[in-house]
Amino acid sequence: MAEILPRTIFLERQRSDTWWIEPVLVLLGLGAFIVYATWAAFQGDHYYTVSYLSPFYSPLIYVKSGVAGSAPLWHSLLGEWPSWWPSYLPASPAFLILMFPGLFRFTCYYYRGAYYKAFAATPPGCAVGAVPQKNYKGETFLLIFQNLHRYALYVAIIYLFILTADAVASFIYEGTLGFGVGTLVLLLNPVFLGLYTLGCHSLRHLVGGRKDCFSCAGSGPINGVYRKVSWMNRHHKLFAWVSLIWVGLSDAYVRLVSMGIITDWNTWGI
Ligand code: FES
Numbered sequence: 001m002a003e004i005l006p007r008t009i010f011l012e013r014q015r016s017d018t019w020w021i022e023p024v025l026v027l028l029g030l031g032a033f034i035v036y037a038t039w040a041a042f043q044g045d046h047y048y049t050v051s052y053l054s055p056f057y058s059p060l061i062y063v064k065s066g067v068a069g070s071a072p073l074w075h076s077l078l079g080e081w082p083s084w085w086p087s088y089l090p091a092s093p094a095f096l097i098l099m100f101p102g103l104f105r106f107t108c109y110y111y112r113g114a115y116y117k118a119f120a121a122t123p124p125g126c127a128v129g130a131v132p133q134k135n136y137k138g139e140t141f142l143l144i145f146q147n148l149h150r151y152a153l154y155v156a157i158i159y160l161f162i163l164t165a166d167a168v169a170s171f172i173y174e175g176t177l178g179f180g181v182g183t184l185v186l187l188l189n190p191v192f193l194g195l196y197t198l199g200c201h202s203l204r205h206l207v208g209g210r211k212d213c214f215s216c217a218g219s220g221p222i223n224g225v226y227r228k229v230s231w232m233n234r235h236h237k238l239f240a241w242v243s244l245i246w247v248g249l250s251d252a253y254v255r256l257v258s259m260g261i262i263t264d265w266n267t268w269g270i
Contacts, residue, residue: 010121012129019125026118029241030111033248037098040251044092045069047251049258050270051173052182054251055189057093059162064091069258104156105244107149109201110236150202160197163190173268180266182253189250192243199232199239 013019040056046069047054053071063071064081073080081091089095105111116122123130167186171179197203208226232239256262264270 008123008129008132010129010131011124013125013127015125015127019128023114023118023121023124026114029244030115030118033244036248036252040255041092041094041098042090043255044090044094046255046258047071047093048075049254050180050182050264050266050268051170052186052254052257052264053166053169054254055163055166055186055247056098056251058166059097060093061096062093064093067091069255100152100155101159103148104152104197105240107146107152108240109149110240112146114237149200153197153200153202156197156200160190160194163193173266173270176268178267180264180268182257182264182266185250185253189243189246192239192246195232196236196239196243198229199234199236201233201236204229204233 037056040054044064045067047057048069048071053060053075057071060071060076062078062081063073063076065073076093085091117124121131122133163186167183167190170183170186171177204226207229208223253262257264
């Protein structure tokens with residue numbers, strides 16, 4: 001018969017360290033990012049300037065012409081903004097693509113641990129009393145949804161190629177090769193995202209851990225890949241934050257240059 005665990009009292013603990021600092025920082029950091037990303041997605045403008053495309057809007061499925069700071073029509077995969085788009089929603093290309101990286105982050109094993117603690121306090125920290133639950137429903141609803149992570153990983157890997165292509169394309173403005181601060185910003189973006197994505201627990205399982213037996217994993221190239229993925233996995237939290245902050249900064253940089261609030265230093269002299 002299953003043992004019934006005693007109910008905890010919220011915030012009851014035996015630890016005396018500053019355990020609360022991390023969940024508070026996660027609450028503020030993740031909260032700020034969600035607010036900014038949602039705001040930026042709703043704008044639908046100023047996502048393109050010089051030859052820089054904001055990663056929040058890439059890949060561009062459709063483009064609405066004539067919008068300030070929008071990309072040229074040739075940049076979109078399917079052309080002009082569709083007439084079937086509901087009029088109550090802003091015509092923002094970000095709406096068509098942000099759900100995929102959003103799903104990847106939301107279901108990430110690291111972020112799950114972080115936002116369960118910071119946003120739901122279930123529990124707020126290790127060995128700290130959780131918000132009392134009426135009854136535990138087991139592995140249902142949200143916990144089943146979280147299993148989508150392994151599939152979101154495949155899409156996230158495709159995004160790495162797309163964002164790398166954007167970074168390469170940012171070196172060419174009107175047929176002339178050059179570079180600017182924006183080029184560097186967009187180049188670092190897939191690097192940081194790659195360090196985060198390729199350290200994913202699901203990927204680590206795929207490239208070696210799936211055997212559920214370290215000594216059975218064998219030697220050779222698979223083991224080498226497994227070791228590299230494991231190194232990135234050990235720093236997963238760090239890369240999760242660096243990549244999150246950088247992707248937000250990349251959008252902000254493109255937006256501010258497009259709006260004329262800051263000037264991009266570049267070899268094209270524009
Ligand atoms: S576990 Fe974090 S990205 Fe997969």
